[in-house]
Amino acid sequence: MKDDGYVRMDVEGSALRPRRRRGPGRRSLALLAAALVLFTIGFVVVSPSLEQAPAEDGIHLTTWPKVIEDGGDLVVFWPETARVNKNDYLTLSCGPQQGTDDYLARKNVTEFDATLNSVRFSELFMMRCDYSVEYFRYHKGKKSYESLTKIQVGMRESFNTPKHGHLALTTQENAMAVMYNSASSRTPEARYGTDPTNLDHHATGTSTTYKASDMCQAPATTVAQRLFRDPGFMHTAIMTDLTPETTYFYQYGNDVDGWSKVAQFRSRPKKDTKTTKFIAYADMGVDTAPAAQSNAVRVYSDVVGDGFDSFLLHFGDISYARGEGSVWDKFFHIIEPYATRVPYMVSVGNHEHDYTAGGEHDPSGEAGSAGNGFHPHWGNYGEDSLGECSVPMYHRWHVPATGNSLFWYSFDYGGIHVVQMSSEHNFTRGSNQYEWLERDLASVNRIESPWIVLTAHRMMYSTQKDIDVDIHLGERFRAEVEPLLMKYRVNLVLVGHQHSYERSCPVYQGECVRDGKSAPVHFVVGSAGFGLSDNGFTSKYGNWSLVHADEYGHLRVATTATQMHIEFISNRNGIVYDEVTLEPY
Structure with missing residues (x-):
């Protein structure tokens, strides 16, 4: 959300930016630090x-x-x-x-x-x-x-060393994308196979980059140590012809620049499989324990130790770079140990996308007639990306080509149809996104996909105090989109924006449904690591909120054909803070 404790910087003077004080707790990062060692490669x-x-x-x-x-x-x-x-x-x-x-x-x-x-x-x-x-x-x-x-x-490793590896699902169900970063423009490659000592499959890929002038507005267009810096090249290789439900080992890089450490992932299940175990959160950033870096430790444990490796959903406010290029490098360093193990599926939030000028640079193609993005009179959309307007996001992540790039898209996995939409773009009736959303929901085969999970960055429901403008925007969001959720029986809505945790009853039009199950359950999970909201909660917005807390943590979700078990894991101690089991309706 926009009011997050930061002040605007003076780009005419020093390139310094005031930072939020970061908490203690570096010892708690031992697990993640050990994992990061696995990605250290002996270069000159x-x-x-x-x-x-x-x-x-x-x-x-x-x-x-x-x-x-x-x-x-x-x-x-x-x-x-x-x-x-x-x-x-x-x-x-x-x-x-x-x-x-x-x-x-x-x-x-x-x-x-x-x-x-x-x-x-x-x-x-x-x-x-x-x-x-x-x-x-x-x-x-x-x-x-x-x-x-x-x-x-100097750095111990070459600038051309493959770094920042992360996986993503693709349009093809028998494929997996790997993206990485380096200073080299050489053709990216991946080698993979079912035996870590014999990576007998090979893929070549493509590379991209971006410049300060590609951004929408200042300060992101300003070259400085703590503003825009050369991002290197973002590389993508697609590993194809994968056998379903199989563990694959892989490396990324090339013979000239070197190869990453061998990592592993599990390929997508067969179409008739109805089980998944996935992770979900929003609003992460890069702050130290008990914030983002603690979240990374907990998620790494869930992915690698407990098998929550189907996919990971991060629905907006990713790194909080906001024009400060070095933050992207730090963010990918933090998530690399588990993002190389689980497909890391993202969508945009206000701090990636929102801008007020330079819309011709908006990679979503949705700048609007005024050329400044989505700014309805009833919203509080500003310039919260500080000029990035999703340009780094567009170049740094891969998603299935089922909608409008990473701005809105969907995929199927293990009996779940996942829709990632954008609350930062026009979602009103008749808009491109709304029309796509209805077509997508109408096309879901509920025999193959008994569950529909929808994510967005901003919430439709919240009882957080002192956020009346956000509440009003959420009511408009509900008025436009909630009827579609009921019509097509969406089961779960996951959002962030408020830096807290909250779970609703099965709710429609602000009321818990009588049978206790025939409406979506809404979760606010803007708790993955950026500064927590501290203004508490109130019942004046309704009685539908069952659990709420200003607490760092993430969701882990396990599904079968007949049940969806959802747990909120606290960063403080790794315990299950809240849990619920849903049934299809």
Whole structure:
């Protein structure tokens, strides 16, 4: 949602952006960290750290480690005997800068690490560039800063190393897409098979990228350390001719740039299969425990340890990059351990899509007559993507070609028909999306698919306090779309936007249905990691809300032909916070 604790940045001055304070809890990430090690590949060092960078006043810099692991920390030292002013500071950058005020992070010398002559920069990710640390001396008389010295530190792996692997379902039911990122434009490849020591199938693919000028508006169109940066190339290869319900092992890359670690996935089931185990959530981001990174730990455990590996639904507010390109690199680093194991199926939210100018760049082709996207007078649609207008999303993810790219589409899996629609585009009667949605729902064979699951980013139902504009928008959303849900017997509606958890009764037009089952159940699961809502809940919007909590977590869902069991898993301790079993109607 738009009111999320961030302020707009001044793109005319420093490229710094105020950040929400992130919580403690790095120990709880041990499981995910162990998984990330599996994706470390032994490539040559690009640019090793200098042993020392001499400068004035006895200031020179050394680092530990000498080269940076993807996701690792960097400790920077200066001599214990050096003359240091308490106002001196160090900056961290990666790649081209637009001036000395353009950097990723800044540390004052008083923010020391283990020793008084060191500072630590944490969580440095592969961004296909060498990192640099620059030392600035404060001159009291001049009341100004001067750069004294600079040191460059390379990544342990080549910039061409295959990174950010993630799977996706395709239009073909006997295929699986793998996407990855690198600095290389060489033809992407995948090799795969049922024996991890004999990957005897091969696929080649395609690559894409985007520029700052491809975005809709500032600040996303601004090149800076903490705004647009070269994203490298996004590669896609389709693994075809898969046998149903079979474990496949695979690698992605090529012989020149290198190959990823061997990963695995399970192919789609046969058409008559009526069982699934999947994960669902929205509003994740990249914050530390107990937020997004804890969510990644819990989901990894559910996918790899408990077999919830049919697919994963992430319905909007994905990384919260909002024009800050480095956040996309961090997000994919966090999800890679399980996104290479389970098809990661996404749709857009307000922080990926909403904009107010530059609609000719909107990849959905739905800019509207004013060229600024969907802005009905009764909504609170703004410029929440800060200019991205879904351009990074469009290039970074793959979905089945059954609708309008990742903006609205559907797929079938194990007795479930899944519809991912967009609340950020026109959903009113007569719109392109509405017409597609009705055709799609009308085409579902309920013998083959006894369950229909629909996702969107914004909610139709919520009892969160102090969000009257969102509530009003939700009522309009219901008025337009809810009759279709009843007509075609949609079972489950999954949404986010509110950063909390909430479950309804089977509800229609604001009332629980009398028989307790013949209407959709609505879940708000905007709880995957971005800052929690803290304004509580109220009954003034209706009595249909059965469970609600300001709690981080995600859904895991297990289905058969006759039952759908849904659990909300808390990030705090991994316990089942809430659960319910649904029956078809």
